Amino acid sequence: MTVNTEQTQQSNQPLDGLKVIDMGQVYLGPYCGLLFGFLGAEVIKVEGPGGDPIRFQTRAGENPAAMMLNSNKKSVTLDLHDDTDRAAFLELVADADVLIENFRPGTMERLGLGFDDVLHSLNPRLVYGSGKGYAADSECHDAPAMDFPIQAYTGLMAVTGFGDGPPVKSGAAITDFMTGVHLYGGILAALHERGKSGMGQKVEVAMQDVAHHALASNISGYILSPDNFVERAGNSQGVLEVTPYDIYPASDGSVAIMCLVDRHWASMARAMGAPHLATDPRYEGNIERTRRRAEVDAIVSAWTGVQTRSEIFAALNQANVPSAPVRQISEIARDKDMVKRGMITEAPHPELGSVPVPGSPFRFSRHANTKPRRAPAAGEHTNEVLGRGPVLDSASNITSDITE
Amino acid sequence: MTVNTEQTQQSNQPLDGLKVIDMGQVYLGPYCGLLFGFLGAEVIKVEGPGGDPIRFQTRAGENPAAMMLNSNKKSVTLDLHDDTDRAAFLELVADADVLIENFRPGTMERLGLGFDDVLHSLNPRLVYGSGKGYAADSECHDAPAMDFPIQAYTGLMAVTGFGDGPPVKSGAAITDFMTGVHLYGGILAALHERGKSGMGQKVEVAMQDVAHHALASNISGYILSPDNFVERAGNSQGVLEVTPYDIYPASDGSVAIMCLVDRHWASMARAMGAPHLATDPRYEGNIERTRRRAEVDAIVSAWTGVQTRSEIFAALNQANVPSAPVRQISEIARDKDMVKRGMITEAPHPELGSVPVPGSPFRFSRHANTKPRRAPAAGEHTNEVLGRGPVLDSASNITSDITE
Numbered sequence: 001m002t003v004n005t006e007q008t009q010q011s012n013q014p015l016d017g018l019k020v021i022d023m024g025q026v027y028l029g030p031y032c033g034l035l036f037g038f039l040g041a042e043v044i045k046v047e048g049p050g051g052d053p054i055r056f057q058t059r060a061g062e063n064p065a066a067m068m069l070n071s072n073k074k075s076v077t078l079d080l081h082d083d084t085d086r087a088a089f090l091e092l093v094a095d096a097d098v099l100i101e102n103f104r105p106g107t108m109e110r111l112g113l114g115f116d117d118v119l120h121s122l123n124p125r126l127v128y129g130s131g132k133g134y135a136a137d138s139e140c141h142d143a144p145a146m147d148f149p150i151q152a153y154t155g156l157m158a159v160t161g162f163g164d165g166p167p168v169k170s171g172a173a174i175t176d177f178m179t180g181v182h183l184y185g186g187i188l189a190a191l192h193e194r195g196k197s198g199m200g201q202k203v204e205v206a207m208q209d210v211a212h213h214a215l216a217s218n219i220s221g222y223i224l225s226p227d228n229f230v231e232r233a234g235n236s237q238g239v240l241e242v243t244p245y246d247i248y249p250a251s252d253g254s255v256a257i258m259c260l261v262d263r264h265w266a267s268m269a270r271a272m273g274a275p276h277l278a279t280d281p282r283y284e285g286n287i288e289r290t291r292r293r294a295e296v297d298a299i300v301s302a303w304t305g306v307q308t309r310s311e312i313f314a315a316l317n318q319a320n321v322p323s324a325p326v327r328q329i330s331e332i333a334r335d336k337d338m339v340k341r342g343m344i345t346e347a348p349h350p351e352l353g354s355v356p357v358p359g360s361p362f363r364f365s366r367h368a369n370t371k372p373r374r375a376p377a378a379g380e381h382t383n384e385v386l387g388r389g390p391v392l393d394s395a396s397n398i399t400s401d402i403t404e
Numbered sequence: 405m406t407v408n409t410e411q412t413q414q415s416n417q418p419l420d421g422l423k424v425i426d427m428g429q430v431y432l433g434p435y436c437g438l439l440f441g442f443l444g445a446e447v448i449k450v451e452g453p454g455g456d457p458i459r460f461q462t463r464a465g466e467n468p469a470a471m472m473l474n475s476n477k478k479s480v481t482l483d484l485h486d487d488t489d490r491a492a493f494l495e496l497v498a499d500a501d502v503l504i505e506n507f508r509p510g511t512m513e514r515l516g517l518g519f520d521d522v523l524h525s526l527n528p529r530l531v532y533g534s535g536k537g538y539a540a541d542s543e544c545h546d547a548p549a550m551d552f553p554i555q556a557y558t559g560l561m562a563v564t565g566f567g568d569g570p571p572v573k574s575g576a577a578i579t580d581f582m583t584g585v586h587l588y589g590g591i592l593a594a595l596h597e598r599g600k601s602g603m604g605q606k607v608e609v610a611m612q613d614v615a616h617h618a619l620a621s622n623i624s625g626y627i628l629s630p631d632n633f634v635e636r637a638g639n640s641q642g643v644l645e646v647t648p649y650d651i652y653p654a655s656d657g658s659v660a661i662m663c664l665v666d667r668h669w670a671s672m673a674r675a676m677g678a679p680h681l682a683t684d685p686r687y688e689g690n691i692e693r694t695r696r697r698a699e700v701d702a703i704v705s706a707w708t709g710v711q712t713r714s715e716i717f718a719a720l721n722q723a724n725v726p727s728a729p730v731r732q733i734s735e736i737a738r739d740k741d742m743v744k745r746g747m748i749t750e751a752p753h754p755e756l757g758s759v760p761v762p763g764s765p766f767r768f769s770r771h772a773n774t775k776p777r778r779a780p781a782a783g784e785h786t787n788e789v790l791g792r793g794p795v796l797d798s799a800s801n802i803t804s805d806i807t808e
Binding site: 014027031035057058063116135136138139142148150153159160161162167168170172178182184185186188190192193195197204205212213214216217219222224226229231233234235238240256257258260317320321323325326327330337343344355356361363364 | 418431443461462468469472473519520540541544546548549552553554555556557558560561563564566570571572574575576577578585586588590592594601605607608609610613614618620623624626628633635636638642644649651659660661664717721724726727728729731732736737747756760762765768
């Protein structure tokens with residue numbers, strides 16, 4: 001683990017003492033709960049009898065993604081259509097600080113567990129966080145929403161890809177994760193307010209709204225110049241006139257390079273051993289360079305193509321020019337530097353031996369980050385949390401904790 | 405504006421009373437400050453004498469993106485190398501709750517404004533939020549970082565695009581926005597802790613860590629099956645065997661459709677007027693359909709191709725199958741439903757008449773969202789906030805507030 005060097009360290013965490021019921025499914029809700037867990041809250045993942053659907057999205061065994069999203073949580077399986085289980089659930093909620101859910105709209109109400117009618121009266125201090133695809137007042141509020149269609153609907157796809165090709169989604173489920181952290185943020189704001197009013201409330205965040213906000217630079221470009229707007233510019237700049245700005249060949253892959261301002265170009269010219277390019281009037285200023293983009297890109301490619309990504313990255317870091325190797329998932333999945341920093345640790349997996357799981361993205365000066373506890377099997381803590389008796393045998397196949 | 409219907413409304417906001425010094429630049433820091441402003445905090449944007457660089461990233465006039473990111477803030481311009489201005493800054497920080505910055509590492513220390521040495525002693529209750537590209541303990545900590553190279557370094561680009569083409573960035577500056585909201589979330593956690601300890605602290609969030617976490621599904625797919633991992637699958641599914649899952653032609657563009665589970669396919673078959681397809685053994689189950697992807701996609705395309713996006717979206721919503729129109733920026737920039745919901749309002753712009761700016765993505769049951777106040781001109785509130793005298797003439801060209 002990384003050791004924070006500032007201030008006196010404490011082994012406690014900023015959200016110690018909070019109790020969170022995490023009914024999240026797949027990515028959005030569970031990521032919200034994961035952040036609470038990183039920060040010291042007690043997070044109880046309440047799953048249906050079959051468990052969070054993400055657990056079974058693969059052909060063989062537990063989905064590694066389920067383990068990545070549910071570190072530090074306890075798991076309780078409950079059939080909320082069953083009276084005994086429903087009563088147990090209400091008992092959990094009665095002294096919880098937070099409830100997280102990202103079900104389809106109306107699901108909690110159909111279960112007789114709506115915030116307004118039931119949960120708020122049961123526990124007036126409860127902060128109820130609801131993650132949705134479309135907002136309750138959206139014209140699409142009843143449309144089934146997942147990351148992929150939301151990327152389409154909001155314009156995230158429209159701006160991604162090459163101008164001569166189709167729109168393409170981000171390969172990561174970005175609207176799920178972005179909305180999960182916004183939901184966490186909305187809940188924290190409500191907890192802050194509860195500190196003054198003593199009252200909980202409901203907070204809702206919709207994927208469609210969060211995605212829209214992330215498009216500010218693209219919308220800005222369109223507003224500024226609707227007729228000349230380049231919607232998709234591949235890896236170059238559609239909105240601004242900036243050159244070089246692209247990925248360039250290396251001997252072992254490719255490298256992203258951007259010369260946002262002219263001093264980047266001057267510095268890069270020196271790094272390329274061609275300082276005269278910095279003062280050549282043909283390449284002076286981003287507007288001139290963008291006009292001669294093909295020429296400039298050829299000059300850059302001739303320099304990058306014969307070097308490794310690491311060599312280029314080192315030279316351009318030295319020159320203070322923004323660049324980075326384009327890395328593959330095989331390189332980042334267990335990236336050594338991330339492991340060294342405690343941002344990736346290994347959790348045991350029944351079939352795969354172990355699975356890399358993420359650490360807290362927050363670094364506090366007065367709290368040291370701790371190693372995540374492995375994600376529970378579905379229902380592993382049902383009896384412990386509900387005080388029902390011995391732990392089920394079915395969970396006993398996973399006993400060890402996360403190892404470094 | 406949308407009116408929340410639950411509970412008694414209050415005109416206050418959850419973070420009323422907090423004072424935030426927002427030294428953020430471009431997207432990351434300003435988005436963090438924007439969220440604080442939406443939630444009722446007093447946000448004072450402290451800019452260099454020239455203003456936040458994003459203001460000038462266009463050829464003509466104020467960048468609309470600067471107006472989108474800085475609603476509800478006051479602007480104070482200060483030259484932190486000047487002794488008088490530095491003293492004024494320290495006076496602002498002395499009774500602030502939060503400071504946000506996303507400068508290059510070491511900038512605040514070089515200004516003599518480091519957290520450990522100066523600001524923490526000046527104001528022990530201050531929560532200091534620092535957004536960085538690479539973490540302080542990363543091997544790349546001194547590399548210049550911006551959204552594009554971070555997308556390359558972290559693998560976000562590797563998973564985006566088509567298998568037979570190059571990696572491509574998300575056209576939106578997603579790592580900036582994702583990190584901005586994580587930083588907001590880290591600061592809120594520290595404020596929560598301050599409620600108990602009375603002490604502020606520093607919290608740092610790095611774009612590289614936040615981006616990594618959003619790749620859980622992709623990393624999971626790689627870990628599960630490193631040899632058969634499809635890194636880039638365009639608009640289809642690389643990790644899971646799911647068909648249909650793609651964008652399909654419509655008479656007026658294209659539509660994203662995904663049949664994540666078999667009941668989606670059965671329902672879609674009925675919607676297409678071909679219920680026999682639901683029980684045809686050639687298409688039974690996602691694994692069989694994925695084996696015959698080209699065939700299935702041809703069947704779907706034949707149905708979608710002769711309809712508009714709206715017709716397809718309506719039919720598939722009715723059938724409970726996840727889908728959405730692939731929309732362009734020209735459609736979403738001033739989307740009527742978003743305007744109706746108060747998620748987009750218009751702010752006056754000197755050259756463009758007005759610019760659409762986003763509303764709060766948080767919906768609380770006890771706080772009605774309010775119309776954002778327009779972003780200030782650089783330095784518009786310097787004299788007001790510092791008590792230095794009359795407002796500068798230079799800011800008087802923007803006087804009206806945001807209009808609906």
